[in-house]
Amino acid sequence: MAAQSKAGSTRGGAPDVLAHSVRQAISEANSASGKVSLTEDDAAQQAAEAIRLWPAYQLQNTQHSVSKYPQYAQAIPQAIQQAQALAESALAAASVLQGRALLQHEAHDLLAAAGTALPAGTASWNAVLQLAALLGCLRLRSAIAAEEQPRRLFRARPRRRPRCQRCGSGEAQMRRTACAACGRERCAYCEACLGMGRARECGLLVLGAPAASQASPAGAAAAAGPVGPAGTVGAAGAAAGATASATAGAKEFAAVESTANLHTSSGSKMPFAATSASRAERPSYSAAEGRLPPVSERLKHWGLSPAQLEAAGQALSYIERLAGEPDNSASGDALRKTAGSNSSTASEVRGTGTIEERSFLLWAVTGAGKTEMIFPLIESVLLRGGRALVATPRRDVVLELNPRIRKAFPGASVVTLYGGSEQRWEQGSITLATTHQLLRFAGAFELVILDELDAFPYHGDPILHYAAEKSASPAGARVLLSATPPRDMRRAASKGRLPHARVPVRYHRHPLPVPALLRVPAVEEMIRGNRLPVPLHKAITASAARGAQIFLFVQKIRHVNPLVTLLRARFPQLVIDGTSSQDAERADKVVRFRNRDIRLLVTTTILERGVTVPKSDVIILDADGKLFDDASLIQMAGRAGRSADDPRGLVFFCGRERTGAQLSAIRQITAMNKTAFKKGYLLKQQPGKG
Ligand SMILES: [Zn+2]
Numbered sequence: 001m002a003a004q005s006k007a008g009s010t011r012g013g014a015p016d017v018l019a020h021s022v023r024q025a026i027s028e029a030n031s032a033s034g035k036v037s038l039t040e041d042d043a044a045q046q047a048a049e050a051i052r053l054w055p056a057y058q059l060q061n062t063q064h065s066v067s068k069y070p071q072y073a074q075a076i077p078q079a080i081q082q083a084q085a086l087a088e089s090a091l092a093a094a095s096v097l098q099g100r101a102l103l104q105h106e107a108h109d110l111l112a113a114a115g116t117a118l119p120a121g122t123a124s125w126n127a128v129l130q131l132a133a134l135l136g137c138l139r140l141r142s143a144i145a146a147e148e149q150p151r152r153l154f155r156a157r158p159r160r161r162p163r164c165q166r167c168g169s170g171e172a173q174m175r176r177t178a179c180a181a182c183g184r185e186r187c188a189y190c191e192a193c194l195g196m197g198r199a200r201e202c203g204l205l206v207l208g209a210p211a212a213s214q215a216s217p218a219g220a221a222a223a224a225g226p227v228g229p230a231g232t233v234g235a236a237g238a239a240a241g242a243t244a245s246a247t248a249g250a251k252e253f254a255a256v257e258s259t260a261n262l263h264t265s266s267g268s269k270m271p272f273a274a275t276s277a278s279r280a281e282r283p284s285y286s287a288a289e290g291r292l293p294p295v296s297e298r299l300k301h302w303g304l305s306p307a308q309l310e311a312a313g314q315a316l317s318y319i320e321r322l323a324g325e326p327d328n329s330a331s332g333d334a335l336r337k338t339a340g341s342n343s344s345t346a347s348e349v350r351g352t353g354t355i356e357e358r359s360f361l362l363w364a365v366t367g368a369g370k371t372e373m374i375f376p377l378i379e380s381v382l383l384r385g386g387r388a389l390v391a392t393p394r395r396d397v398v399l400e401l402n403p404r405i406r407k408a409f410p411g412a413s414v415v416t417l418y419g420g421s422e423q424r425w426e427q428g429s430i431t432l433a434t435t436h437q438l439l440r441f442a443g444a445f446e447l448v449i450l451d452e453l454d455a456f457p458y459h460g461d462p463i464l465h466y467a468a469e470k471s472a473s474p475a476g477a478r479v480l481l482s483a484t485p486p487r488d489m490r491r492a493a494s495k496g497r498l499p500h501a502r503v504p505v506r507y508h509r510h511p512l513p514v515p516a517l518l519r520v521p522a523v524e525e526m527i528r529g530n531r532l533p534v535p536l537h538k539a540i541t542a543s544a545a546r547g548a549q550i551f552l553f554v555q556k557i558r559h560v561n562p563l564v565t566l567l568r569a570r571f572p573q574l575v576i577d578g579t580s581s582q583d584a585e586r587a588d589k590v591v592r593f594r595n596r597d598i599r600l601l602v603t604t605t606i607l608e609r610g611v612t613v614p615k616s617d618v619i620i621l622d623a624d625g626k627l628f629d630d631a632s633l634i635q636m637a638g639r640a641g642r643s644a645d646d647p648r649g650l651v652f653f654c655g656r657e658r659t660g661a662q663l664s665a666i667r668q669i670t671a672m673n674k675t676a677f678k679k680g681y682l683l684k685q686q687p688g689k690g
């Protein structure tokens with residue numbers, strides 16, 4: 001036990017998994033010989049000697065050859081040097097590739113970008129990758145590999161079907177073409193993830209070892225020290241972390257060397273180092289927990305509202321419980337107490353094999369201020385020496401989030417990833433990425449935050465679900481953010497299968513505007529008859545009179561321009577414009593709308609999410625149409641009343657009939673307002689108002 005804690009305290013985060021493979025090799029050697037009794041301290045000693053032993057092993061081979069072929073005697077020192085250089089490159093490559101899932105050429109690009117030296121006399125990175133794979137610190141796979149199907153009755157052999165190892169797609173997504181690379185007529189590639197480069201049957205997928213399951217207590221203590229009053233990890237902390245990880249890196253190499261030594265000398269098969277350390281062998285996080293400031297203390301710095309505080313506290317307790325001992329109820333209870341009264345919703349984690357596994361849902365209404373709530377979660381991971389990822393469907397959100405995250409964590413390295421990103425091969429402690437970029441990771445992050453998981457393209461795309469699942473490290477957690485979670489997720493939450501917290505109120509603590517229903521003909525009819533129905537005319541007049549900006553949502557792109565023409569004729573005093581996904585000036589128009597240079601903007605659902613315009617009202621036409629489901633209606637309604645200056649925007653659902661989606665949206669909005677009221681989150685109403 002003493003030996004374990006000693007070894008634990010000297011290890012950093014990264015080499016943990018690799019050290020685990022050393023321990024596994026030792027236990028294999030022990031059980032094979034029946035009498036040798038190695039301990040972890042022996043392993044550390046062996047690791048220290050490993051660099052010497054690897055060339056010695058090569059030397060032995062070479063000497064054997066030399067005794068047969070004395071004419072090669074001069075080549076011996078050179079051969080040793082080359083072997084050593086290759087071994088060092090392989091270990092450096094394994095370290096760089098940790099947590100990655102890359103096509104062969106991507107792995108080569110990453111290694112080159114990381115400055116890993118290709119050893120002299122080695123023709124290609126492939127030799128380096130192959131040695132690293134042989135050492136058990138990364139995996140090489142066919143990018144499209146046959147997987148065995150479950151055996152069926154009356155079938156002699158189980159059928160093997162191709163599956164994309166990067167995105168998880170099955171046979172339906174496979175296309176076959178003549179291939180210049182392998183020369184075959186029907187070489188399969190995956191169409192589902194083609195946008196991220198072609199995954200071919202004859203090509204390799206390079207899978208790095210997953211990130212360590214958790215940081216060591218020593219590392220956590222070092223990182224926890226310099227948390228300033230601003231609640232950010234200071235530069236000193238980052239420097240300490242860098243030193244720690246540098247030494248950790250050195251040990252990691254040694255650990256792998258030791259593995260190599262054991263492998264070659266005993267001849268036993270070395271299992272892939274990726275298997276997560278079993279519970280008994282992990283250094284317990286509860287040891288570090290005493291050193292981390294209490295949850296309530298850490299939450300103070302971020303200026304959160306009471307509703308944000310409670311939800312963030314629950315999420316924080318959940319991810320830290322996952323990172324520690326999952327069934328250590330003592331520490332769990334302590335965390336729960338500090339987190340607030342309502343944490344009983346965070347039920348135990350169940351291995352359902354879905355996105356819900358190891359996940360926490362932050363169900364926050366539109367305008368709740370979810371970005372502020374993820375700050376303490378990211379801080380927790382940084383304090384524990386881990387890496388955090390924030391994935392969001394849209395590139396502009398990544399770009400918008402970047403300065404805010406950098407400001408909140410000035411000491412941390414932040415990497416932004418999206419199609420065409422310049423930081424493509426960089427590694428940071430915080431990664432901001434579009435959802436598709438997750439495909440390039442496997443087991444990389446202690447915390448994966450999925451923003452707007454119900455939105456396109458994430459919602460309904462199985463490859464992104466697959467990517468989100470595999471991107472988290474074995475002991476990592478996922479936090480799902482949504483104002484409108486899909487129905488199955490809402491059900492899982494209400495049945496207690498999905499730990500979650502609701503934020504039922506906006507950051508300004510006013511209730512959400514409840515939509516009013518207006519009976520109005522279809523847009524098609526208005527355009528055909530060149531008529532604006534009276535209720536709609538009245539609504540626009542009232543909004544314009546109170547000086548509000550007006551979002552006017554339509555279902556179809558072809559309705560935008562005719563409607564703009566119609567409205568301009570009726571409201572000559574208002575500046576009216578329209579936009580859609582096909583509008584090249586879209587971004588510019590949104591800016592002009594925000595600056596009140598445009599007062600009424602006719603738009604499709606492209607502005608359904610993510611756009612915040614102070615003092616605005618929302619009118620949704622054809623609200624009974626098929627394209628608008630309850631989530632879409634709630635999101636559009638969520639554009640109104642977002643600023644503290646004008647928290648009571650107006651929302652109208654216009655259509656010929658009331659649909660289930662409209663009523664469901666109104667019901668959900670009203671329910672959130674009720675919860676907010678009951679919990680005392682709403683500001684006391686000022687006399688004379690409302
Ligand atoms: Zn694929």
Ligand SMILES: [Zn+2]
Pocket residue numbers: 179180181182183184187188200201202203
């Ligand atoms: Zn091929």
